[in-house]
Amino acid sequence: MAASFRSGVFPSTSRRSALVSRLQLQRLLGWEPDGFRAEWPTLEAIEGWRYRQDLVVLYLLARELPGHGLTLEIGSYKGLGTVALAFGVRDGGHDTVHTVDPHTGDRQALEAAGEALPSSEAELERNLSEAGVADSVVAHTARSDDLFERWDGSALRFLFVDGWHSYDAVKSDLRNWVPLLGPGGAVLVDDYDNYPEVEQATDDQRDLLPPHRARAGRMRLFHTRLLPSTVRRYLRIPWG
């Protein structure tokens, strides 16, 4: 399953065709950065729940956001988002990507299966290695709260929240990690439009989050300064 989609948010066939043609148009128009296009074959081979345009956003933010510090992804799964972030950080000459996951499974996948799922840890390691980014990613096998307990206080430049999608988990992720963002840092919350709990937990932390807000499909971005022009331009794509 390459770059597949979450069931339950999959658009109907006609809407999907319209969406696909708009996205193809967007690619033809050259809105995707060359650095991303060059890496697409690697990303396409990794299993995950991401649209191509989500990966462009991860890549661009990791590459373009100003400031110093680490990139942290909460919820690694098999490394699809991690690899996009690692390519961005590499192309922008930024600091390492950290990613954290207990590898116990995604909420929607667990609810669909109704039983424990196999760990995604070995596939994450293999995908990072095959993508050639193992040296620029630190993968933690832990719950995000547990990693926070032993974190050395290093500042973050970019926080991507995509771990357990409950009110309490998202609240805890934001309350723990957002204060570590350095000047110019940004937070991207995945599944804001898919889970009311994610939306509510995020909105309830509004005072803590960077002041400016932008939509990126079903994700929400919170940022401090004017976004780099490449990012602003890309966020204007027809998301569907």
Ligand SMILES: C[S@@+](CC[C@H](N)C(=O)[O-])C[C@H]1O[C@@H](n2cnc3c(N)ncnc32)[C@H](O)[C@@H]1O
């Ligand atoms: C939607 S998947 C992540 C997808 C990944 N970010 C990507 O872009 O491909 C959610 C992941 O969160 C992980 N997870 C569950 N509870 C967690 C927790 N407390 N801390 C961090 N990750 C958690 C699950 O094991 C699952 O792999």
